[in-house]
Amino acid sequence: LSATVLIDATTGAWVRVDAQATYTVSGGSGGPLNGQFEVHALVAAAAEGAPQVVAPAEAVALPERHRYEVERKRLLDGLAAP
Numbered sequence: 001l002s003a004t005v006l007i008d009a010t011t012g013a014w015v016r017v018d019a020q021a022t023y024t025v026s027g028g029s030g031g032p033l034n035g036q037f038e039v040h041a042l043v044a045a046a047a048e049g050a051p052q053v054v055a056p057a058e059a060v061a062l063p064e065r066h067r068y069e070v071e072r073k074r075l076l077d078g079l080a081a082p
Contacts, residue, residue: 017041 003019019039027033046052 013043015043 001019001021003017005014006016007013008015017039020036021038022034022036024032024034
């Protein structure tokens with residue numbers, strides 16, 4: 001994995017990411033499977049008149065799975081060691 005991430009020093013938000021990765025995993029047929037991917041992303045202001053992505057009005061958020069570790073920490077509030 002090789003990556004470069006540009007972060008805004010004022011906000012801490014990422015502004016640009018360039019990443020490349022190469023990997024090998026065992027294949028179902030016994031042989032290795034090789035793969036690679038690249039990700040290039042840039043945060044920029046939308047141009048006026050550019051299409052906007054908006055969730056449909058009838059969209060409903062899906063429930064999250066129960067996170068036991070987070071709940072344990074919240075309920076114990078530091079009373080017990082992990």
